[in-house]
Amino acid sequence: MNETEAVPVPAPAEVEENYLSAGHTVRSWLLTTDHKRIGLLYLFSIIFFFAIAAVAAAIMRLELLTPPGDLVLSATYNKLFTLHGVIMVWFFLIPSIPNVLGNFLIPMMIGARDVAFPKLNLLSWYLFMAGGLLALHAIIVGGVDTGWTFYTPYSSRYSNTHTVEMALGIFLSGFASILTGLNFIITVHEMRAPGLTWFRLPLFIWSHYATSLILVLATPVLAITLLLMMLERIWGLGIFDPRLGGDPVLFQHLFWFYSHPAVYIMILPSMAVVSELIPCFSRKRIFGYKFIAFASMAIAVLGFVVWGHHMFVSGQSVYAGMIFSILSFIVAIPSGIKVFNWTATLHRGSISFETPMLYALGFIGLFSLGGLTGLFLAALAVDVHVTDTYFVVAHFHYIMVGGTVLAFMGGIHFWWPKITGRMYPEKLGQLAALVTFIGFNLTFFPQFVMGYLGMPRRYHAYAPEFQIYHVLSTAGATILGVGYLLPVIYLLWSLRHGKKAGANPWGATGLEWQTPSPPPVHNFAEVPRVTGEPYDYSPQEEEKKAEDDHA
Amino acid sequence: MSTEIVSKKIYFVIWASLMVLLFVTWGVAQFDLGLFNSLAALTIAIIKMLLVILYFMHVRYSSRLTWVFAGAGFLWLMIMITLTLSDYTTRGFVRPYNRVLSNWQDKNWNHLPGDKPMEPRPLP
């Protein structure tokens, strides 16, 4: 793959300023309504929050090297895992792919000049930052010890920590989510280029559309639930506290009505990225386009009817548990369809292993493992055995780190030349992808084992027989840390020293590659007209080209 | 995306009806209708909600797509309520296999007001 393959760009576009050179002042960034710049604002913000939550994880892993609680107090440990969970879930994972790559790419992929409501888009970032800084404030003034789930009545009555500020921060960032979802839905409905029918859309768009539906339908419930919790704490409202006639299990119902779909807010955009990477580096049309598109929608809908699998031991009725268990098994089907279709796309493709592809392949493997262990947890009897153990911790980290973070890294590498106009050093990229994969597995695979053996989660001291697994896990976390740091270093380096990327360094299909890198302020000199199906890769041609190059 | 221009008169009529319904809510609350307390309150609430959505939010004059999205909101609310109630209405349907736990539940679990205590079913 080299620059000579780049699709020629119409001359007038080169005259227009690109979105990065259009303004260098702080004001030009903070008051921008350009979807590309807002995407980058989100990128800087989520990396900032990721770093804070990662430090909390590092301290926890250090504490867990030895069985006694000798590094931090138990109360501090509670605050650390709450910090890690809240920041990672709401201020990194949920906005990661949709708000960075989605903001940057959705208008370009559909041939539009911006999202439908550019000012709302900026407002969404400000709400996100306000929420994030409020959460940060809650941490600085003393932290929260409820866990990211804020279960009542502990959070609403007994905890002596800053639950109200923290919940208010999440409440605010929820509005950012809703605005983003709304913006994406309307953008996809109203602003597609001429000829770009629904079934010609890239699967990236389908997945983000499904994600946006969840954002709009689920997030208000989280807002209401946290608000009720806050009001109960401040005024003793009596919704969740049994002493006031409330019901704590109701909090769990409402919370998980949002928070299970939230898992799909994190994983659907990852699937969006992977559905772009796999065909590009297999040089092949994606297998079963419509199945993948409808699977995204099915996940969005079915994701709403399975939340009770988080409550099998909460005192929920056994009958409801059985219903939720069956429904949870059903939601695995569309995810399975996707995994099979990606694998079928690889079949007989002419596969190459550039960095984004390594991340995508890693995603398929780790997501499958995470998904399959999810079936263990959806089975009532097994779940009773492993509830609140490291088995659960390992399961959701396989989905969220092995899934979302790997897809996010793959996407950042894939679109880095488009975003910055520069290539990163390929060999270092591949190395980082491998280091991440190895570090990840070493961190979390032992947690499946120790969880099954009975190691409970959220404890800072533990029985000595679990130490070997914790040592392995901490060693893996160190390697994983290197895998995260490497890209930060070489991507920053590439901004100045990277090879200049052409408009289409990967020879990829998709409208975003038909405009220069970095893209001009208004994306396209002329509104593109779409005449064909997406993913028009053909391996035969590629092979022929390779043979010609050889001769 | 409303295409028709709605006359101001309609807004005032809707507003007046909302006010009337507010007083009806208060009025109904003065009488104890037993089981029908909630039913009456909910009916009035739903009428008020429909008025706001259809007229103030212009859904009545909007495209079919808007109707689909507004309808989806209700459908999702129904999903939430139905599945949550699938827990509350069935507590005790399936009794624990463990006899000690089962007896404990019979003695200690609160039943809803008006509930008859459940007949203990024979255990396997």
Ligand SMILES: [Cu+2]
């Ligand atoms: Cu779940």
